[in-house]
Every structure is written in structure tokens, then in C-alpha cells.
Amino acid sequence: MHDTIPRPGPATADPLARRLGELRAQWPALETAMVAEVVRAVLSTLSGDLTVKETSLLTEVEELGKSIASAKAEIAALRVDEITDAHIPFATDELDAIVAHTASATHAILESCETLDAVANEVAGTEAEKKLQDATTRIYEACSFQDITGQRITKVVTTLKSIEAKIDQIVDTFGARGGEGKAPPVAVVASEADLLNGPQLPAHAMDQSDIDKLLASFD
Amino acid sequence: MAIDKSMNVLIVDDYKTMLRIIRNLLKQIEFNNVEEASDGADALAKLRAGSFGLVISDWNMAPMTGLQLLQEVRADSRLKNTPFIMITAESKTENVVAAKQAGVSNYIVKPFNAETLRDKIEKVLGHA
Numbered sequence: 242m243h244d245t246i247p248r249p250g251p252a253t254a255d256p257l258a259r260r261l262g263e264l265r266a267q268w269p270a271l272e273t274a275m276v277a278e279v280v281r282a283v284l285s286t287l288s289g290d291l292t293v294k295e296t297s298l299l300t301e302v303e304e305l306g307k308s309i310a311s312a313k314a315e316i317a318a319l320r321v322d323e324i325t326d327a328h329i330p331f332a333t334d335e336l337d338a339i340v341a342h343t344a345s346a347t348h349a350i351l352e353s354c355e356t357l358d359a360v361a362n363e364v365a366g367t368e369a370e371k372k373l374q375d376a377t378t379r380i381y382e383a384c385s386f387q388d389i390t391g392q393r394i395t396k397v398v399t400t401l402k403s404i405e406a407k408i409d410q411i412v413d414t415f416g417a418r419g420g421e422g423k424a425p426p427v428a429v430v431a432s433e434a435d436l437l438n439g440p441q442l443p444a445h446a447m448d449q450s451d452i453d454k455l456l457a458s459f460d
Numbered sequence: 461m462a463i464d465k466s467m468n469v470l471i472v473d474d475y476k477t478m479l480r481i482i483r484n485l486l487k488q489i490e491f492n493n494v495e496e497a498s499d500g501a502d503a504l505a506k507l508r509a510g511s512f513g514l515v516i517s518d519w520n521m522a523p524m525t526g527l528q529l530l531q532e533v534r535a536d537s538r539l540k541n542t543p544f545i546m547i548t549a550e551s552k553t554e555n556v557v558a559a560k561q562a563g564v565s566n567y568i569v570k571p572f573n574a575e576t577l578r579d580k581i582e583k584v585l586g587h588a
Contacts, residue, residue, distance in 0.1 A: 347477040355484065374488060378574045381481045381488075385571045388475040392520065392549055 279306075313415045322412050329405040333398050338442050340391045347387040354380045463585045467513030468493045472503040472529065473547075474521045478570075482516060482547070485574050489581070500524025504532050507539055514585065519548035519555070527562055534563040543584045547572060 283299065291299075354377045361373035447455070469491050471482045479496045486494050495510070497503035499521040507515065515533065519526035526546055533539045546559050547568040556567055566580040 344475075344477055348480070351477065351480050351484070358484065358487070378485065378488060381484050382571065382573045384477060384481050388473075388478045389549055389571055391475060 309415075316411065316415050321408055325405045325408050325412070329401050333401055334442055336394050336398050336401075340394055343387045343390060347384050350380065350384055354384075463582065464513065465490045466493060467491075468495060468511060469514045469516065470495050470497060470503060470506060470510075470512045472497045472500065472515065472517035472521070472526065474498050474518065478518065482577070485577055488574065489578050491581075500526060500529035500532070503529050507533065507542070508536070512542060514581070515542055515544045516547055517544065519546055519550050519559075527559060530559065530562045530564055545580055545584055547577075 279302070283302075357373055357377050361370045361377070364370045364373075469486060471479055471486070471494060473479050473482070473496075476498075479498075483494050483496070486492075495506060495512070497506050500517075501524040503515070503517065504524065506512075515529075517526040517529055524532075526548065530544055530546070533542055533544060543565045544563070545566045545568060546564050547570060548555070549570040551569045559567055565584045568576055568580055
């Protein structure tokens with residue numbers, strides 16, 4: 242059986258693998274759009290007969306190119322850049338705020354505890370002193386939660402940041418950044434769910450006096 | 461052996477709340493001369509400049525960790541015999557082994573209670 246596809250022109254002795262290697266050296270970075278280009282370039286350098294093996298290899302390379310292009314389009318449509326641009330920074334800011342709030346609350350508790358200790362000193366030698374001190378000791382012990390939870394949250398933030406870096410890498414590799422894909426439909430009318438955002442970060446939040454002013458502006 | 465509670469104690473932690481907690485717990489057991497440092501480097505500078513009878517340090521701090529601080533203390537001819545208690549959330553066996561190899565006097569895992577702190581201090585200072 243004849244296993245070559247006849248092509249015009251004299252046959253070349255260049256092995257396909259070497260030509261692919263040369264082309265790869267020309268485009269060292271993984272550029273998905275280049276895959277089809279590579280296939281075309283390889284085809285254009287072929288001047289002899291293609292073996293069945295070569296044809297099959299080229300078909301596979303072309304299929305691979307199509308798969309990558311399709312993956313790229315799907316990633317763009319998912320708008321993964323939003324994860325790194327908005328979702329993860331938002332999540333880490335919220336977690337940082339939790340650490341700040343628990344620290345501030347813990348200091349407030351400790352301050353009251355120190356006052357109780359001072360009161361205990363005023364009644365030194367009595368049963369009340371012992372009871373007060375036992376109670377404050379338990380509060381001091383419990384307050385170490387702030388350190389423990391803080392460390393756990395820091396670990397979560399580190400994990401989020403490494404996820405962010407990996408997603409960034411994927412987005413960069415596939416060129417799926419911003420707006421190439423189909424954006425999800427924008428809600429025209431805010432639903433109640435849009436109003437339920439939980440506590441705001443201090444930098445963006447209104448304080449009570451702002452709220453009072455806003456309410457007064459309706460009068 | 462009677463413990464001299466008037467000695468200077470250096471407490472080291474990057475969490476201000478933890479420094480405040482340890483300071484208050486020490487006060488309850490009548491250690492009133494307590495100084496604070498927020499990381500290993502800060503602590504080492506204070507140790508070299510002053511005179512401390514006990515160091516109670518966290519491990520996980522930057523730029524110098526508690527373990528590095530311990531190693532520096534043990535390598536310093538003037539500070540090498542200072543009792544050193546590590547109080548940390550790191551509770552893996554390899555952590556405790558590393559601290560022991562570096563010459564830690566005792567090791568308390570967070571969260572801890574006042575009784576543990578008092579017991580370890582008595583143990584460490586009793587053998588100092």
C-alpha cells in the first residue's frame with residue numbers, strides 16, 4: 242500500500258520533527274494563536290510527499306490548537322480576571338478587617354479586665370479579691386483567641402493570594418483578560434439581595450453622624 | 461529555690477493583644493518588671509542593652525523569628541544562660557524538637573492557661 246500523499250515539487254529530506262523544532266525556537270512562548278500558524282508554516286515548508294504519520298501528526302497539532310483556542314474562549318467567557326481583580330482583593334480586605342476588629346475588641350475587653358484587677362487590689366486579702374482575680378485570669382486566657390484566629394486568618398489570606406497568583410498566570414497564558422468574553426447580563430433593577438452586603442470596611446463605611454445627616458436630608 | 465519575682469522579664473510577640481495578656485498574667489503572679497518586644501530583632505536589641513532574668517517569646521514573627529532569637533541568645537556569651545520559654549501556636553513535633561535543639565528552656569502551646577504559664581515559669585526559674 243502506498244503510504245504517502247503526493248505533493249508537487251521535489252521531495253525534501255528534512256525530517257518533520259526538526260522543522261517543528263525550528264519553528265518552536267522562533268516562537269518560544271506558548272501563544273495559542275500561533276499553533277495554527279505553526280501548522281500552516283510547517284505545511285508551507287513541506288515540499289515533498291507527506292507520510293501518513295506526518296499527516297496524522299499535523300492533524301493532531303491542528304486539533305490541539307483548536308482545543309486551546311476553545312479553552313481560551315471559555316476562560317475569557319468565565320471572566321476569571323474578575324476573581325483576581327475584585328473577588329480575592331475583596332475577600333482579603335474583609336479578612337483583614339476581621340483581624341482589626343477582633344484586635345480592637347480584645348483590647349477593649351483587656352482594658353476592662355485591667356480595671357477589674359485594680360479593683361481586686363483595692364480589696365486585697367479578701368475572698369472578693371480571689372474571685373475577681375480568678376475571673377480576670379479566665380478572661381485573659383480566653384482573649385488569646387485573637388492571636389489564634391488572627392494567625393488562622395493570615396493563613397487563609399496567604400492561600401487566597403497564591404490562588405490569585407495562579408489564576409493570574411492562567412489568565413496571562415491564555416490572554417483571557419478583561420472583556421474578551423461575554424459579560425454576564427447586568428441587573429437593571431437592584432434586588433433585595435443586592436442590598437444585603439453585610440458590614441462595610443471602615444474606609445468605605447458611613448459612620449453614625451453620616452447616617453444622621455442623610456436621614457435629616459429627607460426632612 | 462525561691463524565685464526572684466523582681467527580675468526583668470522580656471515578653472516577645474507580634475500580637476499586641478498577646479503581649480497585653482501575658483503582661484497581665486505575669487502581673488497576677490507578681491512579676492511586675494515586664495518589658496515588651498514585637499519581634500526577634502527588637503527583642504535581641506533589648507536583651508543586649510539590658511539585663512533580663514527570663515525571656516518569654518512567640519515563634520512566628522518577622523523579620524526575626526522566635527527560634528532565630530533563641531539561637532542568637534544561646535550564641536551570645538553574655539545572654540546564653542538566660543531562661544527562654546517559647547509560647548507559640550506551632551505545635552508540631554518537629555517544632556518542639558527544633559526549639560529544644562536550639563536550647564529552649566520550655567515550650568508552651570497557644571492557647572494556654574495561666575496555670576501552665578505559672579508552672580513553666582516556676583520550673584524554668586527553679587532550675588536556672
